Amino acid sequence: MGRSSKDKRDIYYRLAKEDGWRARSAFKLLQLNDDFDLFNGVSRVVDLCAAPGSWSQVLSRKLIDERSENKGKVKIVAVDLQAMAPLPGVIQIQGDITKISTAHEIISYFEGEEADLVICDGAPDVTGLHDIDEYIQGQLLLAALNITSHLLKHGGVFVAKIFRGKDVDILYSQLKVFFSTVTICKPRSSRNSSIESFVVCQNYSPPIGYVPIMCNPLLVDPNQFKSLEGVNRIVVPFMACGDLSGYDSDQTYPLTTSTGGKEYQTLSPIQEPINPPYQTACLLKKTNSLTSSDSTEQVQNKDV
Ligand code: SAM
Numbered sequence: 001m002g003r004s005s006k007d008k009r010d011i012y013y014r015l016a017k018e019d020g021w022r023a024r025s026a027f028k029l030l031q032l033n034d035d036f037d038l039f040n041g042v043s044r045v046v047d048l049c050a051a052p053g054s055w056s057q058v059l060s061r062k063l064i065d066e067r068s069e070n071k072g073k074v075k076i077v078a079v080d081l082q083a084m085a086p087l088p089g090v091i092q093i094q095g096d097i098t099k100i101s102t103a104h105e106i107i108s109y110f111e112g113e114e115a116d117l118v119i120c121d122g123a124p125d126v127t128g129l130h131d132i133d134e135y136i137q138g139q140l141l142l143a144a145l146n147i148t149s150h151l152l153k154h155g156g157v158f159v160a161k162i163f164r165g166k167d168v169d170i171l172y173s174q175l176k177v178f179f180s181t182v183t184i185c186k187p188r189s190s191r192n193s194s195i196e197s198f199v200v201c202q203n204y205s206p207p208i209g210y211v212p213i214m215c216n217p218l219l220v221d222p223n224q225f226k227s228l229e230g231v232n233r234i235v236v237p238f239m240a241c242g243d244l245s246g247y248d249s250d251q252t253y254p255l256t257t258s259t260g261g262k263e264y265q266t267l268s269p270i271q272e273p274i275n276p277p278y279q280t281a282c283l284l285k286k287t288n289s290l291t292s293s294d295s296t297e298q299v300q301n302k303d304v
Contacts, residue, residue, distance in 0.1 A: 012189045016054070022085075025121055026054035027189035028198065029159075035185070036200050038157060039063055042116040043074050046106055046151055047090075048097050048144050048160075049122030050078035056090045059119075064089045077106050097122065098143040100214045103150040114153035120144040120160040134165035134195070141171060141199075145178065148204075149212040158201040165195060175199060178206050 012024040021027075033039060039062050047056045056078040063074045078084065079093045079102060086092065091109050095102040097120075106115075122144055124136040141160050148158050158179065162171060168184075175182045179201035186197045206212075284290040 010191075021054045021057055022052045023054035024189065026058050028121070028187040029055050029058045029119065031187035031189055032159060032185060032198060032200060033058075033062070036157075036159075036183075036202075038117060038119075038159065038200075043070065044110055044113055044115045044117075045074075045076050046115050046118045046148075047076065047078040048118065048120035048147065049080055049140070050092075051080035051082040051084045053078065053084045053087055053090075055119060055121055056084075056087050060087050060089050075109060077109050079106065097140075097147050098214070100150075103147050103214070106147075106151055110151075114156070115151045116153060116156050118144075118148045118152050118156070118158045120148075120158075122161060130165070134163045134167065137161070137163040138165075138167060138171055142174065145175065146212070146214050149178065149206060149210070150214075152204045154204055154206075156204040158199075158204065160199050160201075162197050162199050163195045164197050172199075175201050179203055180205055 010024075012027050016022075016024040016026060019026075029038075039059075042063065045059055045063070047059060050056050056076060059076045063070055063076065067074075074089065076090045077093065078087070078090050079095055079097055081094070081096055083094050084092055093102065093105050095105065120141070122140045124133070124140055126133050127136075141162055144160050145158070152158060158175075162168065162184065164184070172182060172184070180203040181201070183200045183202075184197050185200055190196050190198075281290065
């Protein structure tokens, strides 16, 4: 049996089939709800990046099927780039969460009210290159945060998938600007081998005077960032600077490297090191003392 087919048939995969969930991810939301009581008092929810729809199924079952008194009062809006098979009580939008037009369309279904809860299980197509996958996932999370700032009521809750990569701290800092409590959670149904986790962000409280915008702070171009005013500038910007096709500081290059049509030339250092480790060896060589094994040892000891 191939590795991927074995992986797919884990216990949650089988349980999802038995319980009629469209994906095993349903258990992740159910388990987050077990700990955070996410659906308590909720009547307007947005499911971002919802296809194939197991999270929307959970919303539909928990908020409508299990609470008959809620029938007609609950609004669930699901958004995805992909089309999704219909679900009872779920309004579907085929759209991009990075677009302001999508935010407007969602708002139109809430008839002037704001959402109590926004959830996002968004994931980009995985490239297999970890750094790139983590970066794109981070960007999608920030896009979800941006659209959420247009939709969520003060005090509301935002739940989103996050990859615990090396830049997770900056994402966490950004979320803390908008929510008083941010918790990173790993549901039992999320595979240990995956760097996926979920942020549960409670009590939406943007900085006073914050104006929702759709530009993603981590991608924003410098001119656009300059035009942001007041508290909108609190969001920590991160920019990749310099020519991305230039030298990579983590790589080693041969001394004969040429770039942009120019030959690279090795030059003497502008400031010679004051006390370089090879100085002793040079002195010993000058006095012809670098011949015996003793002096080699002496040099090594001095260098240490
Ligand atoms: N929560 C879903 C469920 O339980 O069935 C699974 C979501 S799936 C892991 C990730 C989804 O994110 C994909 O369907 C993909 O189309 C969607 N997605 C990625 N980027 C998006 C974007 N910019 N706008 C809307 N959806 C997006």
